[in-house]
Amino acid sequence: xxxxxxxxxxxxxxxxxxxxxxxxxxxxxxxxxxxxxxxxxxxxxxxxxxxxxxxxxxxxxxxxxxxxxxxxxxxxxxxxxxxxxxxxxxxxxxxxxxxxxxxxxxxxxxxxxxxxxxxxxxxxxxxxxxxxxxxxxxxxxxxxxxxxxxxxxxxxxxxxxxxxxxxxxxxxxxxxxxxxxxxxxxxxxxxxxxxxxxxxxxxxxxxxxxxxxxxxxxxxxxxxxxxxxxxxxxxxxxxxxxxxxxxxxxxxxxxxxxxxxxxxxxxxxxxxxxxxxxxxxxxxxxxxxxxxxx
Amino acid sequence: xxxxxxxxxxxxxxxxxxxxxxxxxxxxxxxxxxxxxxxxxxxxxxxxxxxxxxxxxxxxxxxxxxxxxxxxxxxxxxxxxxxxxxxxxxxxxxxxxxxxxxxxxxxxxxxxxxxxxxxxxxxxxxxxxxxxxxxxxxxxxxxxxxxxxxxxxxxxxxxxxxxxxxxxxxxxxxxxxxxxxxxxxxxxxxxxxxxxxxxxxxxxxxxxxxxxxxxxxxxxxxxxxxxxxxxxxxxxxxxxxxxxxxxxxxxxxxxxxxxxxxxxxxxxxxxxxxxxxxxxxxxxxxxxxxxxxxxxxxxxxxxxxxxxxxxxxxxxxxxxxxxxxxxxxxxxxxxxxxxxxxxxxxxxxxxxxxxxxxxxxxxxxxxxxxxxxxxxxxxxxxxxxxxxxxxxxxxxxxxxxxxxxxxxxxxxxxxxxxxxxxxxxxxxxxxxxxxxxxxxx
Numbered sequence: 046x047x048x049x050x051x052x053x054x055x056x057x058x059x060x061x062x063x064x065x066x067x068x069x070x071x072x073x074x075x076x077x078x079x080x081x082x083x084x085x086x087x088x089x090x091x092x093x094x095x096x097x098x099x100x101x102x103x104x105x106x107x108x109x110x111x112x113x114x115x116x117x118x119x120x121x122x123x124x125x126x127x128x129x130x131x132x133x134x135x136x137x138x139x140x141x142x143x144x145x146x147x148x149x150x151x152x153x154x155x156x157x158x159x160x161x162x163x164x165x166x167x168x169x170x171x172x173x174x175x176x177x178x179x180x181x182x183x184x185x186x187x188x189x190x191x192x193x194x195x196x197x198x199x200x201x202x203x204x205x206x207x208x209x210x211x212x213x214x215x216x217x218x219x220x221x222x223x224x225x226x227x228x229x230x231x232x233x234x235x236x237x238x239x240x241x242x243x244x245x246x247x248x249x250x251x252x253x254x255x256x257x258x259x260x261x262x263x264x265x266x267x268x269x270x271x272x273x274x275x276x277x278x279x280x281x282x283x284x285x286x287x288x289x290x291x292x293x294x295x296x297x298x299x300x301x302x303x304x305x306x307x308x309x310x311x312x313x314x315x316x317x318x319x320x321x322x323x324x325x326x327x328x329x330x331x332x333x334x335x336x337x338x339x
Numbered sequence: 340x341x342x343x344x345x346x347x348x349x350x351x352x353x354x355x356x357x358x359x360x361x362x363x364x365x366x367x368x369x370x371x372x373x374x375x376x377x378x379x380x381x382x383x384x385x386x387x388x389x390x391x392x393x394x395x396x397x398x399x400x401x402x403x404x405x406x407x408x409x410x411x412x413x414x415x416x417x418x419x420x421x422x423x424x425x426x427x428x429x430x431x432x433x434x435x436x437x438x439x440x441x442x443x444x445x446x447x448x449x450x451x452x453x454x455x456x457x458x459x460x461x462x463x464x465x466x467x468x469x470x471x472x473x474x475x476x477x478x479x480x481x482x483x484x485x486x487x488x489x490x491x492x493x494x495x496x497x498x499x500x501x502x503x504x505x506x507x508x509x510x511x512x513x514x515x516x517x518x519x520x521x522x523x524x525x526x527x528x529x530x531x532x533x534x535x536x537x538x539x540x541x542x543x544x545x546x547x548x549x550x551x552x553x554x555x556x557x558x559x560x561x562x563x564x565x566x567x568x569x570x571x572x573x574x575x576x577x578x579x580x581x582x583x584x585x586x587x588x589x590x591x592x593x594x595x596x597x598x599x600x601x602x603x604x605x606x607x608x609x610x611x612x613x614x615x616x617x618x619x620x621x622x623x624x625x626x627x628x629x630x631x632x633x634x635x636x637x638x639x640x641x642x643x644x645x646x647x648x649x650x651x652x653x654x655x656x657x658x659x660x661x662x663x664x665x666x667x668x669x670x671x672x673x674x675x676x677x678x679x680x681x682x683x684x685x686x687x688x689x690x691x692x693x694x695x696x697x698x699x700x701x702x703x704x705x706x707x708x709x710x711x712x713x714x715x716x717x718x719x720x721x722x723x724x725x726x727x728x729x730x731x732x733x734x735x736x737x738x739x740x741x742x743x744x745x746x747x748x749x750x751x752x753x754x755x756x757x758x759x760x761x762x763x764x765x766x767x768x769x770x771x772x773x774x775x776x777x778x779x780x
Binding site: 088 | 417420421424427428440441443444447448450451453543550551552604605606607608609611618623741742745749750752753755756758
């Protein structure tokens with residue numbers, strides 16, 4: 046009877062286990078296996094013949110371009126974590142109040158995230174264009190001709206330009222989540238604090254922030270994971286150039302896989318990238334728990 | 340009641356698991372053609388600009404032979420590249436397909452038994468099929484005796500068009516700058532002189548898709564062939580001549596000179612070819628570096644564009660200026676296909692003079708059949724006239740490490756943006772080359 050019961054329980058979870066195994070466990074296992082091999086993605090795969098041990102990982106640790114791509118993704122992430130989320134929070138705070146046409150603002154702020162990333166990249170590429178771009182045109186119109194430059198071909202500005210557009214494209218997600226979080230805070234808390242004579246800043250500092258910490262954690266983790274994997278915008282705006290100045294981990298993985306036909310190396314890059322993201326997320330969660338307790 | 344509920348749950352769970360497994364296994368199994376199905380040929384390609392012409396040819400072929408031809412378009416080319424690789428692993432390649440990539444990738448497909456050897460078919464009836472195609476186009480699909488890829492010598496693909504990459508000049512803009520449009524610059528110093536005159540008139544010099552780095556590689560190797568000759572370029576690839584050699588530094592220095600003279604369009608290092616084509620087609624740059632496919636593109640963008648094609652102006656008279664060219668697109672027959680003969684027959688038919696003339700007229704590409712060169716536009720004739728000067732990494736018999744090519748191309752971008760000097764680039768590329776060679780040993 047007991048065995049039958051156990052068998053039945055396992056049977057219930059079987060579909061989920063099957064789906065998870067086929068679409069998650071097996072691909073991960075395959076990627077890990079490939080990361081230990083030298084394979085071009087075309088020849089018939091033979092593990093024994095292609096196995097090279099940890100050589101891909103050793104090479105990866107010495108690959109300066111890979112680590113600078115990682116740093117560049119980190120730079121974009123830092124800008125997203127600060128400016129993008131600050132903007133999202135400010136707008137969410139503004140929309141949380143009973144302002145006229147609140148719903149219109151919500152729709153407008155949420156528009157960039159629903160636009161196609163390729164389209165956004167191409168449109169902004171045109172705006173940034175050094176010859177015929179709108180940005181340079183307006184700078185000249187307002188007498189700031191000294192600022193006119195080739196925004197995406199200038200190594201000093203290219204990465205920041207991409208980061209700014211990534212923030213513009215992504216702040217809507219944060220805005221929606223922050224707004225949802227703000228609306229779960231009981232109004233009575235604000236009213237009670239106001240009765241006690243709390244100022245707007247004190248309300249924000251002592252009521253809003255503590256109650257929003259779980260939301261901040263969620264948004265920051267999503268921002269880190271989403272931004273580190275930025276890819277489509279880069280591809281449509283700069284293609285990783287000029288030189289290696291806007292390369293990010295995913296463009297490097299693509300270059301290894303498609304450009305060099307090095308599937309094994311690309312898989313080791315994928316594993317390494319996943320491990321870094323996992324480590325960053327883990328640190329974030331630990332930090333957040335510490336902040337909550339504090 | 341409870342027992343019935345349990346039975347229902349058990350039945351439901353088992354059914355679900357069966358459906359999932361069946362779906363998965365069905366999708367994983369190789370596609371097979373049922374015996375009672377009519378004869379058909381499946382072709383995968385990435386050429387979105389030729390889709391309509393292909394469909395029309397398929398219709399004509401079916402009307403004439405009863406054989407249905409299914410052209411399946413998978414674009415963009417990156418997605419197509421991944422698709423055929425994945426299909427190769429699952430034995431689901433179609434009867435005919437094309438390979439995008441370097442010769443190394445092509446060789447890997449051949450060595451893995453995915454490609455049918457067309458040599459016998461090409462040589463049948465006193466090489467009737469082979470003789471009607473441009474030799475330079477066939478060479479791209481050919482592996483010679485003693486090739487470094489370990490491929491059995493032979494012809495493994497049929498070219499369906501021919502292409503080459505040259506410089507284009509806008510006649511109206513040259514005239515506006517006081518230059519003779521019927522006599523475009525022939526030497527590099529003349530080109531720089533023209534650049535100064537264009538600059539004085541506020542006309543932009545050269546546009547090209549150098550954000551897609553292979554086009555930089557293309558122009559750099561054109562000048563390498565012109566400055567040091569084929570043997571030295573190939574010796575460099577074999578590792579016998581370093582990239583720090585003064586001739587290579589001279590090649591890199593040309594890009595510095597073009598930058599310093601203000602010849603390169605603003606933003607050229609991140610410019611995609613589509614943007615470059617738009618700028619040139621709209622009279623916003625006097626020169627472009629582009630392939631013969633541009634004739635069709637420019638026609639679509641600005642039918643009245645007044646332009647001509649020329650070889651990149653030479654630096655040295657010691658060696659000829661060589662340009663990249665040969666087969667534009669090729670089709671190969673799947674060795675695992677159940678309809679190899681049908682596929683070969685179709686390839687013979689599509690490379691016949693009549694079909695090639697039709698394709699050339701509809702798509703403004705150079706035909707691969709020598710007899711179809713009549714009635715092509717004047718600019719296309721200029722491209723055709725330069726076929727004797729074409730070469731391609733696919734016919735060199737040796738191939739450079741992809742990471743070295745990337746370092747060289749990205750390095751030239753760095754020279755253009757003023758980050759590196761030609762000497763620094765030579766040293767950097769050579770260091771990467773030595774590292775890769777050491778790994779190979």
